[in-house]
Amino acid sequence: MTAGLILRGVHLTRGTIPALRGIDLTVARGELLVVLGPSGAGKSSLLRAVAGLDRITAGTVAIGGRDVTALRPGQRNVSMVFQSYSLLPHLTVADNIAFGHRIRGADRRAAADRAAAAAASVGCADLLARRPHQLSGGERQRVALARALVREPDVFLLDEPLAHLDAALRTSMRTEIRAVHDRLGTTTVHVTHDQSEAMALGDRIAVLRDGRIEQLGTPDEVWHRPRTRYVASFVGAPGMNLLPADGPLRPPGTAAGAELGVRPEHVTVIAAGSTTDGAIGEVERVEVLGEDALVHLRLGAHAVVARVPARTRPAPGDRVTVHVADEHLHAFDAITGERIPLPAEAATR
Amino acid sequence: MNRDRRQLVLMLAPYLAGLALLVLLPATATMTMAFTHTDLIATSEFIGLDNFAELARDPAVHAAVGNSLSYLAYSVPLRLVLAVGLALLLHRRTRGAGTARAAVLLPGAVPELAYGLMWLWLLNPLQGPVNQLLLLGGENGRTMFGTLPPQWLTDPEDARAGIVLMSLFTIGETFVIVLTARLALPPEAYEIAELEGARAGQVLRRVTLPLLAPVLAVLVLRDTVASLQASFIPALVVTNGGPPPYATTYLSLVIYQEAFEYLRYGYAAAVAALTLILTVMAVLIQWRLLRRWAYHGLAGMGTHRLWG
Structure with missing residues (x-):
C-alpha cells in the first residue's frame, strides 16, 4: 500500500x-x-x-x-x-x-x-x-x-x-x-x-x-x-522536571554529565519524617487545578513541580520528602539532549 | 444626554461649525440667490422662478447638461477601471513597483491650472506630442490606424474626448485607495483560490473584485460627485467651452461664466442648484444599483477582525 x-x-x-x-x-x-x-x-x-x-x-x-x-x-x-x-x-x-x-x-x-x-x-x-x-x-x-x-x-x-x-x-x-x-x-x-x-x-x-x-x-x-530533552519539556503541562544527575535524585547507574527528567505526575510528595527514602524539599507554592494540584517544590538549589491529588496537597512552607520511582526517571545527555537508556528502563523493555 | 454623547458632540463641534459656516451657509445663500436677480451693482430683487424658466430655455445649459452627463458616463468608469487595473498590477513588491506607483500619483500633484496648460500643448493638433505619437507609423498625415488625427481643440467630439483623456491621468487618489484596500485583503482568501486551482481571471472575478466591492462602490459615488466639477479647469483653460457653440461647455463652466463673466449671480446660482439636483440624482441611482453588490462585502470586511 x-x-x-x-x-x-x-x-x-x-x-x-x-x-x-x-x-x-x-x-x-x-x-x-x-x-x-x-x-x-x-x-x-x-x-x-x-x-x-x-x-x-x-x-x-x-x-x-x-x-x-x-x-x-x-x-x-x-x-x-x-x-x-x-x-x-x-x-x-x-x-x-x-x-x-x-x-x-x-x-x-x-x-x-x-x-x-x-x-x-x-x-x-x-x-x-x-x-x-x-x-x-x-x-x-x-x-x-x-x-x-x-x-x-x-x-x-x-x-x-x-x-x-x-x-x-x-x-x-x-x-x-x-x-x-x-x-x-x-x-x-x-x-x-x-x-x-x-x-x-x-x-x-x-x-x-x-x-x-x-x-x-x-x-x-x-x-x-x-x-530528547526538548520533547520531554515541551510535551506535558507542565513539562518534565529536569535536574542534573548529581542533584537531589540519584538513581543507580547514571553517568555523570547526564540530566534527569521526571514528569510532575510521577513525583510523590510525602510529609517529611514518615520515610527516609527520598530527598527533603520545601513547598514554595501550590496551584489547585480542581482535582489535582501543582506543588512547586525547592530541593536544595533545584525547582521541581509535582502534580498531586488536591485532597492530599501540602501547604506552602511545609517540609516534605520527595520520592520518584526509578522506572519513572528519564535521562538525557546534558550536551546533546539525546535520551540515555537507564537500567530501570532497560529492564522493563 | 449621557457622557459618551456629550463627548461625541464636543469632538464633532469644530467640524460642524466649519461645515455650517463654510458649506451650509453659502449653500443656503446660493439657493436663495437662485430666486433673485443679483448683479452686485443694483440691489438684488426677488424674481421667483424666472431664472429657472430661463434656464429651461437656455441652449448653453441644455448643452452643458448633456456634456456633463456624458463626461460622467465616460470619465467615472474609465478612471475606476484604470485605477483598479494599475493598483492590482502594482500591489506586489516587485522591482520598479515603487517608481511605477509614484508615476501614477504624480499627475495628481500638478496644480490644476498648470496641468491644464500642459495639456493645451500636449493636445495641440500640429505640434502636440499626443498627435505626433498617433502619427508615428502612419502615412500621408494619417495615424497608425489609418484615420485622420483627432482635432482635439476644434472638433466637438474630439474636444470632449480630450477632456475625458485629461481626467484619466489624475487617478492617484483612487489608485492609492484601491492599492491599500488590496493590500489589506487576507492572503488566505487567495490561498484558498490557489489550492482550488483558480486561474487569474477567476481569482479576479470571484475573490478580488467582490472583496474590493465596498471600496469600489464608495469610489464610484465619490468620483461621480467630483466629476461634475472636475471638468471645469480643463474646459476653461484648454477649450474654453468650445469649439463653438458649446462642445465642451459643462455645468461648472456655465456657472463660472454666468457669475464671473456676465455678473449674473442669480442665474449662476440657479444653474448651481440644477447641478446639485443632478448630482443627488446620479448618486441615488448609483447607490440603488450598488447597494446590494457592496453590502455583503462591507459586512464581511467589518468582521475580518472577529474572524481571526
Whole structure:
C-alpha cells in the first residue's frame, strides 16, 4: 500500500531564514498525523510545503504515491483549513463550500448538492444560507472543514484550526475532527502548538523544533519515551522536571554529565519524617487545578513541580520528602539532549 | 444626554461649525440667490422662478447638461477601471513597483491650472506630442490606424474626448485607495483560490473584485460627485467651452461664466442648484444599483477582525 504522504529531505527557506531543514516524513494512508511545536518551529511551513503554497528549496513531496514537488497547489488535490480567514466573506456558506467545484467548472446545481452533503457531514446543514459574518467562531471552522472536505482531497491539511476558539469549544471540535477523520479515513496532517490537542488527536505526533523533526511517534511513545530533552519539556503541562544527575535524585547507574527528567505526575510528595527514602524539599507554592494540584517544590538549589491529588496537597512552607520511582526517571545527555537508556528502563523493555 | 454623547458632540463641534459656516451657509445663500436677480451693482430683487424658466430655455445649459452627463458616463468608469487595473498590477513588491506607483500619483500633484496648460500643448493638433505619437507609423498625415488625427481643440467630439483623456491621468487618489484596500485583503482568501486551482481571471472575478466591492462602490459615488466639477479647469483653460457653440461647455463652466463673466449671480446660482439636483440624482441611482453588490462585502470586511 502506498503511503498517503511522503516528504524526503525537504528544505524551505523564508527570505533568508531557513524554516525547514531537512524533513523526512512518511504519513500512512488514512493516518492522522499531528505536527506539534512552538511558534516558529516550522509547522505552518511544513503544511505550506505540502500544499505547494511555498516553494521548497530542496527535497521531494509525494502525495498518494504521486510526486507533486513540481506541481502547483491546485494540481495537488489537497485541502487546507487555516487558523483564520478560512472562508470568503462575500459568499454564503453554501457558496463557500461549493467554491472549489465552481472554480473547476462544475455546474451550479451539482456543486450546491455536494456542498449540502458536505455541510451535513460536519453538522452545519442549517447554516447554508448564512454568511461568514453571521457565524460564530466554531461555526466558521465547521464550515471551513466542510469546504475542505467537499473536494475529497488526498491529503487534508489543518493549520491550527482550533487556535482561535475558546477552550471548551476547542475540546469539542477536536473530538469532532477526530470523528470526521475516522469516518472518512482521509490522510490528515494537523498542525498545533497545543500538546494536549496533539495527544488527544493524533495517531502519531511529529514534534518539530527549528525546522527539524525532533521525534516522530505515537502519543504514548512521545509521552513515555521522549527522544530528547526538548520533547520531554515541551510535551506535558507542565513539562518534565529536569535536574542534573548529581542533584537531589540519584538513581543507580547514571553517568555523570547526564540530566534527569521526571514528569510532575510521577513525583510523590510525602510529609517529611514518615520515610527516609527520598530527598527533603520545601513547598514554595501550590496551584489547585480542581482535582489535582501543582506543588512547586525547592530541593536544595533545584525547582521541581509535582502534580498531586488536591485532597492530599501540602501547604506552602511545609517540609516534605520527595520520592520518584526509578522506572519513572528519564535521562538525557546534558550536551546533546539525546535520551540515555537507564537500567530501570532497560529492564522493563 | 449621557457622557459618551456629550463627548461625541464636543469632538464633532469644530467640524460642524466649519461645515455650517463654510458649506451650509453659502449653500443656503446660493439657493436663495437662485430666486433673485443679483448683479452686485443694483440691489438684488426677488424674481421667483424666472431664472429657472430661463434656464429651461437656455441652449448653453441644455448643452452643458448633456456634456456633463456624458463626461460622467465616460470619465467615472474609465478612471475606476484604470485605477483598479494599475493598483492590482502594482500591489506586489516587485522591482520598479515603487517608481511605477509614484508615476501614477504624480499627475495628481500638478496644480490644476498648470496641468491644464500642459495639456493645451500636449493636445495641440500640429505640434502636440499626443498627435505626433498617433502619427508615428502612419502615412500621408494619417495615424497608425489609418484615420485622420483627432482635432482635439476644434472638433466637438474630439474636444470632449480630450477632456475625458485629461481626467484619466489624475487617478492617484483612487489608485492609492484601491492599492491599500488590496493590500489589506487576507492572503488566505487567495490561498484558498490557489489550492482550488483558480486561474487569474477567476481569482479576479470571484475573490478580488467582490472583496474590493465596498471600496469600489464608495469610489464610484465619490468620483461621480467630483466629476461634475472636475471638468471645469480643463474646459476653461484648454477649450474654453468650445469649439463653438458649446462642445465642451459643462455645468461648472456655465456657472463660472454666468457669475464671473456676465455678473449674473442669480442665474449662476440657479444653474448651481440644477447641478446639485443632478448630482443627488446620479448618486441615488448609483447607490440603488450598488447597494446590494457592496453590502455583503462591507459586512464581511467589518468582521475580518472577529474572524481571526
